[in-house]
Amino acid sequence: MTVVGIDDTDSRERGMCTTYVAAQIAERLRRDGAGVERLLLVRLNPAVEYKTRGNAALAIHTDCDPGRAFELARERLEELAETADERTNPGLVVTPAEPNEPPDDVAEFAWRAIREHLTIDDAASLIDRHGYRSWHADDGRGRIGALAAIGSWRALADWTYEYISYRDSGRWGTPRTIDHESVFAAADWGRPEVWDTVDRGEDDTVCVPHTPGPILHGIRGDDPDAVRAVADRIASEPVASSQLFVTNQGTDVHLQGGTLESVEDGHAYRVDGRVASEPENRRGGHVFVDLEAESGDGNASGPARLECAAFEPTKRFRDRVRALRVGDRLTVCGEVARGTLKLEKFAVRDLVTTERVTPTCPDCERRMKSAGRNQGYRCRDCGTSADGKATQDLERDLETGWYEVPPCARRHIAKPLVRGGFDAPTHPER
Secondary structure (H helix, E strand, C coil), X not given: CEEEEEECCCECCCECCHHHHHHHHHHHHHHCCCCEEEEXXXXXXXXXXXXXXXXXXXXXXXXXXXXXXXXXXXXXXXXXXXXXXXXXXXXXXXXXXXXXXXXXXXXXXXXXXXXXXXXXXXXXXXXXXXXCEEEECCCCCHHHHHHHHHHHHHHCXXXXXXXXXXXCHHHCCCCCCECHHHHHHHHHHHCCCEECCCECCCCXXXXXXXXXXXXXXXXXXXXXXHHHHHHHCCCECCCCEEXXXXXXXXXXXXXXXXXXXXXXXXXXXXXXXXXXXCCEEECCCEEEXXXXXXXXXXXCCECCEEEEEECHHHCCHHHHHHCCCCCCEEEEEEEEECCEEEEEEEEEEECCCEXXXXXXXCCCCCECEECCCCCCEECCCCCCEECCCEEEECCCCCCCEEEECCHHHCCCCCCCHHHCCCCCXXXXXX
């Protein structure tokens, strides 16, 4: 068996898509008489700043001779990669090994590439150590993802599927012709095995990209037959070709455990804490709230705190954040950048259900007034008094359980609540 890994062939402005390049390489291998067992679509660390939107790397598992596979893959890469964009630095790595038997250091490299920042030298030294065939253009940053994709089949355990349909090349860069209602009907038919096809709250066909590249639509889910069937139910312009990918999308594998004291920029975390500030609306429609360590055992200046943000693109999810109150206990998930955690989802572990209020006079039912510093409260009309504030039940718009950003704002790698496997009742934003 041979594994072909590729990465960094697309451009933010000029289009192209690394999944399309991989599908074209796979088709070329088949025309050459080789068998293709599967294609992997591996999402790497979403916090890497030089990525394009999804930070995808691809691997092709084939029975083709390694030398021939390298020759055919390089040929297609040189034809299709958007090297006119100086930020596109494609890389190709080919290994003559079973997909589930890469060396330990290659599997570890794949795991780290999803959660950390790796360098070109990290990849190049590992490629040289094992004598893998490789090719790159410009600085060859794509070798990082190519090598990570090769090691991922052994490194990861949770896999999902995406069935991608591609446009005729003559239509690239033009508006896509897709029947809106048919997408929503197909999404309803495919639930819950197929997810993030549409966003009902925003009336958005999430599966249809807005970039000028070759993808017509991409259908994600837990069952390969179901994602194919949903794609077939969508009425659209002619589909030029299609490909099923095995992927780590929707798995949360990018999240690592941590504490508020230990989080660092450029990584994604799942951490616990207590709400320490009232939610604040800021310019642009963003909502911010502070979290503090529950134990209060931080440094001398007080417990560790972490700013969390629900940005405007998360739409109605921001209302969930606005409903938080000081003292609520949470688990939050998201990437940390510039000291702020970008919320992908959060779980309410415990809600504040009472509040302290100025007492009411039992005779006239009016609010009492302060009687002076540390002297309690007094009703000026009736003369009744109270030693301190009263406790009052608090109505909340939240319940314990998980809340997530809507499909239109979800990262490719983030796990939607509909997939289950969470430790509390869920409140999916469909």
